[in-house]
Amino acid sequence: xxxxxxxxxxxxxxxxxxxxxxxxxxxxxxxxxxxxxxxxxxxxxxxxxxxxxxxxxxxxxxxxxxxxxxxxxxx
Numbered sequence: 313x314x315x316x317x318x319x320x321x322x323x324x325x326x327x328x329x330x331x332x333x334x335x336x337x338x339x340x341x342x343x344x345x346x347x348x349x350x351x352x353x354x355x356x357x358x359x360x361x362x363x364x365x366x367x368x369x370x371x372x373x374x375x376x377x378x379x380x381x382x383x384x385x386x387x
Contacts, residue, residue, distance in 0.1 A: 331384055337374035341367045 322328060329335050344367035351358065 332382060333377035333380075334374045337370045337377055341370035341374060344370060 344363045348363035348367065351363065352360075
Protein backbone atom coordinates (compact mmCIF):
# COMPACT_ATOMS: atom_id res chain seq x y z
CA UNK A 313 0.00 0.00 0.00
CA UNK A 314 1.32 3.41 -0.96
CA UNK A 315 0.65 6.27 1.41
CA UNK A 316 0.64 9.70 -0.11
CA UNK A 317 2.02 12.57 1.85
CA UNK A 318 0.61 16.02 1.45
CA UNK A 319 3.11 18.75 0.60
CA UNK A 320 3.05 21.42 3.30
CA UNK A 321 4.82 24.73 2.79
CA UNK A 322 6.56 26.59 5.57
CA UNK A 323 4.59 29.48 7.00
CA UNK A 324 7.08 32.05 5.68
CA UNK A 325 7.84 30.34 2.33
CA UNK A 326 7.42 33.56 0.34
CA UNK A 327 10.06 35.34 2.43
CA UNK A 328 12.38 32.36 2.19
CA UNK A 329 11.94 32.18 -1.60
CA UNK A 330 12.90 35.86 -1.92
CA UNK A 331 15.94 35.77 0.39
CA UNK A 332 17.48 32.28 0.27
CA UNK A 333 20.66 31.99 -1.77
CA UNK A 334 19.88 28.37 -2.61
CA UNK A 335 16.75 29.52 -4.46
CA UNK A 336 18.59 32.35 -6.22
CA UNK A 337 21.42 30.09 -7.37
CA UNK A 338 18.98 27.42 -8.56
CA UNK A 339 17.26 30.03 -10.72
CA UNK A 340 20.65 31.18 -12.09
CA UNK A 341 21.50 27.56 -12.94
CA UNK A 342 18.18 27.17 -14.76
CA UNK A 343 18.81 30.35 -16.76
CA UNK A 344 22.32 29.19 -17.74
CA UNK A 345 20.89 25.84 -18.83
CA UNK A 346 18.25 27.56 -20.96
CA UNK A 347 20.88 29.82 -22.54
CA UNK A 348 23.01 26.78 -23.40
CA UNK A 349 20.05 25.32 -25.28
CA UNK A 350 19.19 28.55 -27.13
CA UNK A 351 22.71 29.81 -27.96
CA UNK A 352 23.35 27.45 -30.91
CA UNK A 353 20.35 29.00 -32.67
CA UNK A 354 22.17 32.34 -32.77
CA UNK A 355 25.56 31.14 -33.95
CA UNK A 356 28.82 30.20 -32.31
CA UNK A 357 29.66 33.42 -30.49
CA UNK A 358 30.89 31.54 -27.42
CA UNK A 359 32.66 28.21 -27.12
CA UNK A 360 30.34 25.27 -26.48
CA UNK A 361 29.98 24.22 -22.89
CA UNK A 362 30.50 27.63 -21.28
CA UNK A 363 26.95 27.86 -19.95
CA UNK A 364 26.95 24.20 -18.94
CA UNK A 365 29.98 24.92 -16.78
CA UNK A 366 28.32 28.05 -15.34
CA UNK A 367 25.11 26.09 -14.63
CA UNK A 368 27.17 23.38 -12.92
CA UNK A 369 28.94 25.96 -10.72
CA UNK A 370 25.62 27.62 -9.84
CA UNK A 371 24.09 24.23 -8.98
CA UNK A 372 26.97 23.34 -6.68
CA UNK A 373 26.66 26.79 -5.09
CA UNK A 374 22.93 26.21 -4.54
CA UNK A 375 23.63 22.88 -2.84
CA UNK A 376 26.22 24.47 -0.55
CA UNK A 377 23.94 27.45 0.16
CA UNK A 378 21.21 25.02 1.17
CA UNK A 379 23.43 23.70 3.95
CA UNK A 380 24.88 27.02 5.14
CA UNK A 381 23.01 29.06 7.74
CA UNK A 382 21.42 32.13 6.18
CA UNK A 383 20.31 34.30 9.10
CA UNK A 384 18.84 37.03 6.88
CA UNK A 385 16.22 34.55 5.67
CA UNK A 386 14.64 34.27 9.12
CA UNK A 387 14.49 38.02 9.83
